[in-house]
Amino acid sequence: xxxxxxxxxxxxxxxxxxxxxxxxxxxxxxxxxxxxxxxxxxxxxxxxxxxxxxxxxxxxxxxx
Numbered sequence: 001x002x003x004x005x006x007x008x009x010x011x012x013x014x015x016x017x018x019x020x021x022x023x024x025x026x027x028x029x030x031x032x033x034x035x036x037x038x039x040x041x042x043x044x045x046x047x048x049x050x051x052x053x054x055x056x057x058x059x060x061x062x063x064x
Contacts, residue, residue: 009015
């Protein structure tokens with residue numbers, strides 16, 4: 001299967017740049033998210049971690 005795909009992609013000029021672009025894009029997004037998470041204050045992390053357990057903010061849905 002890989003030989004069939006590779007054979008078709010060999011005819012496209014400049015195709016070798018796409019894996020490098022994909023890796024660079026993934027790495028950039030990963031590092032950006034890592035920096036955001038590291039810089040997030042402890043108070044905000046605690047607040048977010050309690051959201052699923054917070055019963056005060058649940059809105060009742062009425063089907064009238």
